Structures are given as structure tokens and as C-alpha cells.
Amino acid sequence: DQQVKQNSPSLSVQEGRISILNCDYTNSMFDYFLWYKKYPAEGPTFLISISSIKDKNEDGRFTVFLNKSAKHLSLHIVPSQPGDSAVYFCAAIRNYGGSQGNLIFGKGTKLSVKP
Amino acid sequence: DAGVIQSPRHEVTEMGQEVTLRCKPISGHDYLFWYRQTMMRGLELLIYFNNNVPIDDSGMPEDRFSAKMPNASFSTLKIQPSEPRDSAVYFCASSRGGALIFGSGTRLTVV
Numbered sequence: 228d229q230q231v232k233q234n235s236p237s238l239s240v241q242e243g244r245i246s247i248l249n250c251d252y253t254n255s256m257f258d259y260f261l262w263y264k265k266y267p268a269e270g271p272t273f274l275i276s277i278s279s280i281k282d283k284n285e286d287g288r289f290t291v292f293l294n295k296s297a298k299h300l301s302l303h304i305v306p307s308q309p310g311d312s313a314v315y316f317c318a319a320i321r322n323y324g325g326s327q328g329n330l331i332f333g334k335g336t337k338l339s340v341k342p
Numbered sequence: 343d344a345g346v347i348q349s350p351r352h353e354v355t356e357m358g359q360e361v362t363l364r365c366k367p368i369s370g371h372d373y374l375f376w377y378r379q380t381m382m383r384g385l386e387l388l389i390y391f392n393n394n395v396p397i398d399d400s401g402m403p404e405d406r407f408s409a410k411m412p413n414a415s416f417s418t419l420k421i422q423p424s425e426p427r428d429s430a431v432y433f434c435a436s437s438r439g440g441a442l443i444f445g446s447g448t449r450l451t452v453v
Contacts, residue, residue: 261441269446270433332385334400
């Protein structure tokens with residue numbers, strides 16, 4: 228049973244427009260959420276995170292929104308650039324502030340930003 | 343710091359052979375994770391350590407898989423005997439209780 232779901236395997240966006248990547252989770256005990264970006268032949272790299280006590284976190288062109296009642300989060304990239312083309316993984320964790328638990332990852336969404 | 347270092351980058355082996363994957367975490371990180379990535383299952387946690395002690399190995403597929411962390415700067419993931427269905431990219435990651443830092447992975451092909 229997938230606890231973290233990314234229902235769109237791929238997304239194509241024009242350069243300069245907004246990219247919106249979505250993620251749903253089932254476990255209400257998750258208290259911290261992360262987005263990772265992965266280029267081919269490289270490991271995932273941390274992009275942005277959000278605590279369950281917040282509903283928005285922004286870092287430059289990247290903003291993550293959390294809707295706890297819907298168990299849904301999204302990553303917005305504005306404006307999108309060709310270099311953003313990568314696979315984006317959503318991840319969730321519980322008991323983040325104390326001992327580290329394991330991250331549960333979604334299957335990823337491949338973003339293609341076309342010039 | 344050079345980041346999380348994994349070796350080898352690629353491994354091709356015959357079914358039935360023993361395979362050992364290696365990982366050097368970032369100095370000062372007290373958590374180490376082994377993940378496996380496949381098309382079908384995505385990124386799945388195999389095992390993780392805290393201060394060199396295995397905390398959760400429930401993701402290890404079967405007894406053919408074993409992992410050790412003899413000290414804070416080295417970990418191995420061993421598959422014996424290997425099978426074609428073990429073919430995947432294996433990632434090691436480390437952290438200090440925050441976001442995980444991943445290595446570049448080992449692409450394993452078992453023929």
C-alpha cells in the first residue's frame with residue numbers, strides 16, 4: 228500500500244510558465260514533507276521541505292503548499308526553466324523532530340520544461 | 343566534503359554471484375540509509391542505521407540481503423546469491439537527522 232502517491236508520472240511545461248507537481252499521502256502521522264530532484268545518473272538532491280505546522284514554504288522559484296485536511300501537497304516552480312527538467316520525488320516522514328524515521332518516497336514525476 | 347561516496351558506480355554480475363556495494367557517508371552524519379530504485383517500486387528503503395546500529399531492516403527483501411556498518415565512515419550492502427530481479431540502482435544516503443544527502447548510486451545488473 229503506497230503511503231505517498233504521485234499520480235502523474237510525467238509533466239511537460241513551456242519555459243517561463245508555472246510547473247505544478249502534486250503529491251498525496253495517506254498517513255496522517257506524517258509531520259514533515261520533502262521534495263527531492265533527481266537528474267539521470269545522479270542521486271536525488273534535496274530541494275525544499277515543509278513542516279506539518281505550516282501550509283506554505285517558499286525558496287526562490289520553488290514553493291511547497293501543504294493541505295493537511297486533504298492530505299495533499301504540491302510543488303510550484305515559477306518560472307520554469309529548462310534546467311528544471313528532472314524527476315521530482317515527494318517524500319514524507321513522521322517523528323521528524325525526535326529520532327529520524329525513514330523517508331517514504333513517492334514514485335516520482337518526470338518534469339520536462341521545453342524552451 | 344565530497345558528499346556521500348558509493349562504489350562501484352556500475353556492477354554487472356552473473357546470477358548466483360556475491361555482490362558487495364560500498365558507501366562512505368558524510369563525516370559527522372549519524373544516520374545512514376540504503377535505498378533501492380526500480381521502475382516498478384520507485385525508491386524503497388532497505389535498511390537504515392543510527393550511530394552504526396541497524397534501526398529498521400524491514401525493507402530488506404530476503405535473507406540474501408545483508409548490510410553492515412562496522413564504523414561511522416563505512417557501510418556495505420551485500421547480496422548473496424544475486425538474482426536477475428535484484429537488478430536496480432542502489433542508493434546510499436546519510437543525514438544528521440535532517441534531509442538525506444544521497445550518493446550517486448550503484449547500478450547493479452544481474453544477468
